[in-house]
Amino acid sequence: MTESVQQLVRYTRIQEIVGDVIRLRASGVALGDIAEVENTDGEVSIARVIGLDRNIVSLQVFTGGKGLSTDATVRFLGRPLDVVYSPNILGRIFCGSGEPIDGGPLLTTDRHVPVGGPTVNPVMRVMPSRMIETRVPMIDLFNSLVESQKIPIFSVAGEPHNELLARIGFQADADVLVFGGMGLIFDDYHFFRKSFEEHGVFGRTIMFVNQASDPLVERLLIPDMALAVAERFAVEENKRVLVLLSDMTAYADAMKEIGVAQERIPAVRGYMGDLYTQLAQRYEKACDFKGAGSVTILTVTTMPGDDVTHPVPDNTGYITEGQFYLHGGVIDPFGSLSRLKQHVIGKETREDHSQVMNTMIRFYSEAVESERKQAMAFELSPFDKKLLKYSKLFRDRFMNIRVSLGVDEALDLCWKTLAECFEPKDLLMKQHLIDKYFPDIAEKETG
Template sequence: MSQLLLSYSKILEIVGDLVRVYVPAPAQGEVGKIGFGDLALIENTQDPSQPPYLAQVIELGRESVSLQVFSGTKGLSTQASVRFLGHSMQVAFSGNILGRVFSGAGEPIDSGPNLSEEPHIEIDGPTVNPARRVLASRMIRTDVPMIDIFNSLVESQKIPIFSVAGEPYNQLLAQIGAHADADIIVFGGIGLIFDDYHFFRRAFEQAGVLAKTVMYVHLGSDPTVEALLVPDMALAVAERFAVEEGKRVLVLLTDMTAYADALKEVGVAMEHVPSNRGYIGDLYSQLARRYEKACDYKGAGSVTILSVTTMPGDDVTHPVPDNTGYITEGQFYLHNGVLDPFGSLSRLKQHVIGKVTREDHGQIMNTMVRFYAASQDALQKQAMSFELTEYDQRLLKFGELFHQRFMDIRVSLPLEKALDLCWKTLAECFEPEELLMKQALIDKYFPTAALAKG
């Protein structure tokens, strides 16, 4: 840790978890002095036995600096002194962090050994040089058919799971983390209840992937400022693993709406003029700065970001999902407990489908979605008491099988087995000439009547 640099004792005000301290203007912005995001220690001079409060610079005024106190300001006096550390938030980085769980302040919370002697890195570094980025061309398999077949997850992609409160988005995220063919999983939980944290940890342990996982967890009862640090810590560590060790890193974040709410809470305390629905005016920039860490590095590894974004009231025009949609490369839409094939979209899937996957992948994807759309039309005809044809009955059967075999997020299948199951499902409902697919693919993959019934 850097040597303590500057000390000031004139605290102007304490509001909530914020402390504003008088700092002469020349001390701000100079090399080696106070900068945005720097850490500070606040010590109660009247009670030296009390441990110092850790805080972070969140605003530089003309002759004042505003600090967000990590543990809250309860018990803090205006007679306290503030000492600036001269560096921003740091987090431990080495191979020893794998399998460990950290708080939103970067401290171990898993009863494991202290890592204070391990190398540390700053978490607010710039996004990688665009010249080191290469075009996405590799797939991350998740064993979730609705993703692998219909909206493939591609290395270096940034993509959210849009959902609403009460949906099993955490279960889906845990399943992806447990089965994804990534070298390292970095998990960042924001505003989690303890049950959710315990669920993720247990899921990774049972799947045998905890040894390649790093977890940063902010619980709902933890200080707000720690919610703002979790994505930065997770992404800083992921970037180092990708660049320095050539690892394929998958970053899982939940919930980015809680992150945006924490930004709003700090903005209100700072008396910033609110924008749309009370959120800060630079919400887009704050989200983009994190999502743009997704990258496939030339001659190194990659960082892929999969996040959860809950939509209050299932409103996609809410500021958080609305801004997210402009930044990310598609979305997975989790609705009524299933991944909706019509609301989900991966804008990078064309880089891998049929290129690094089986030759029939593209045609199977299109054919399955086409028949499922037709089955929904037949279902509507049935609901309106129209007479159904024999073909309509087969469409309804296909729709039921599609929902049961592919849309249920509990289904876990390797891509090749899922593609074979698609052919089997088509053969159970339709004749080869009804598929309108390339004959060469039908001849090669369409199962015989005996196999279709098996």
Template sequence: MKKFYHHIVQISGNVITVLAPNVPYYSLAEVVSDQGTSLAQVIRLDGDRVSLQVFAGSRGIATDSRVRFLGHPMRVSASANLLGRVFNGSGEPRDAGPPLSDNQIEIGGPSVNPSRRIVPRNMIRTGLPMIDLFNTLVESQKLPIFSSAGEPYNDLLARIAMQAEVDLILVGGMGLKYDDYLFFHQTLEKHGALSRSILFIHTASDPVVECLLVPDMALAVAEHFAVNENKRVLVLLTDMTNFCDAMKEIAITMEQIPSNRGYPGDLYSQLASRYEKAVDFEGAGSITVLAVTTMPGDDVTHPVPDNTGYITEGQFYLKQGRIEPFGSLSRLKQQVNDATRSDHRALMDTMIRLYADFREAQEKRAMGFRVSEWDTKLLKYGDLFEARMMDLSVNIPLEKALDLGWTTLAECFEPAETGIKSDLIAQYWPKAQ
């Protein structure tokens, strides 16, 4: 029987402080008050002074309430029964299903030993040309989606969840509006992807501490399925800025010395410990992480996207409802581009170069300069490129996207004007009808 501690020395917001010896960091505790039993987590140790964040808030907790430490950190069930289910940030069912208690695993464990990692080599197909053709997503990659507020980043994640060629989808939602949660659930269910998905959803009205648990829960479950079930797992996290804001809120409550813009000084380490869970296991499955990072004020130098960029292997920029070709980067795409089709890299480079020329021609026209015959070709090409490649509603396999790229070039230019090698022109340039 665990010992009860009866004297709470401080209550500050939703954080309570109790005197107790030999308490493990991040362990769980039960707080028993007149209002019932609440779950709490250790977030700070100072000798025998133990600070706990109460999940449901400190309302109704008095200094004579009782605290019992459970001796272990947060755990989550990891079994096939999770598939198709929705849980909150503390692992409790958010849907109408029963709670799960089988095969409990601890969350927040260390990243994988580098010696067990293998070089990423497999493409994850998404059906989106701006990803598959131009910035290929690779198994075990960690990529953020940098977005301004108001962009359809959750729509993009839902599209990827429906179409990605993986075995299992983990969705971790942090600070979501209830409408966004319903959107994810209904979209996956409507398109038949819910049966291979597991959702951990923290809404804006839920306790702040649960926001911090969501990515750890999703990644712990992902690691279980990758290691023990040999599954290719894609983890979709939204929004990591809300996660960091939750860390900042708790740090302020704990009166920690703030760093840049009020965020805690270990912001980089906290983000890295989650992103570094992306891994391709030798002889087992893989974990790939795509995480939305909203940029307050569209400022990429904000501490959250700024620190994220040092950790991850590229980024997608979402602007005006489309994945922006300039700035978006998958640093691992060269690992798979040569293994897809012989024309992949050359076509990708040529189409982006010509789209950059289109942007210059567009600016020239807007400023009233004379538009040359070459500029006219570029303007036609740019409009086709945006409609056929950048529109997020486009859903085609990579091979069809490559063929469509050649068709687009042929509709706007002569073969010699593209600068592509003659052997590729001979093999892939559309034949005149």
């Protein structure tokens, strides 16, 4: 051991144990440093510095404080937590402490990279300009996902948000897939693993999983480890990396519990005052790197009580570049938004994309009004009846999250749907696009 490392090592005893948090006196310790806690029976646990108050250091013990003695010895390692990184981690599954849990070989000789750290220097960021095709029509057609975008799926308990997240993962045209699960029940963990394996993407996937029964502190490490690995693949391997995180509300709840254990004063609804900062530090890792690859972040954010003003979705909305709003088992076209879609629509996609997108949504909005008129027993006009037929086709062909279509294939289906329900004069679109793409009458009748 070198002299500089020896100077960073500190041996001390515990003064207080509150739940999974231990407190002691120490100096020369930095926030985020890790330590080894050796109990009186010789068992060693890993802990992380989560608070500093002058010379009082608070550490979160990964395995919890149960059975820990105040006579335990703490040895600070003088470095932050790191995670293994190399091409060998593709197709591997790790727990929240970074240890493999898939029964595969240990990666002791592979390189380790620090977890956390600052976001990317703005001068190294490139303006987003490339689309990630997901084969989900409600995303690709109406709210396109753009490389380096950070965007959540707003949902509630019982909605198929994990199914949608997994589907985007195995259908998206990304080079590397990094999945981070926080507070997952075993069934959800098994579902994600099985989905990636069955659809042939597991070989280019890395999974970091914290199950509901795992230590709480590891839940906070999942996004940082996933993003650290994603950033290395993007910068050093020039890969287009898609990061999937579920569920960021579970992540925020873990921060709240630890804040209570630290006796911090809560802000709104019990969450700590730095909730926005903590979320932003993770989301801002999304980047299209100059001369390298990109990191795109897609998360699940559940809304307790379907309340979009809840602190977690509320703060998330200020950070991210839109949201996919999952409601009633479908992606709601009115609640969803991609603020970067204008960078790719008509540029990366076909010339008719913008006009088709606007026309389809306009007709669906009018169709919803016609459905209300029908429900209230008002008289329906011939055009209302066209709209009612259109709304059924629109929901079946595009809003169902299980539908899988390429962008051009979906655009062609849009034209076919419009032709089955309306006349060209009803569309109010550019004439040259109607002349080029609108199906002829024979195709309309056979459809």
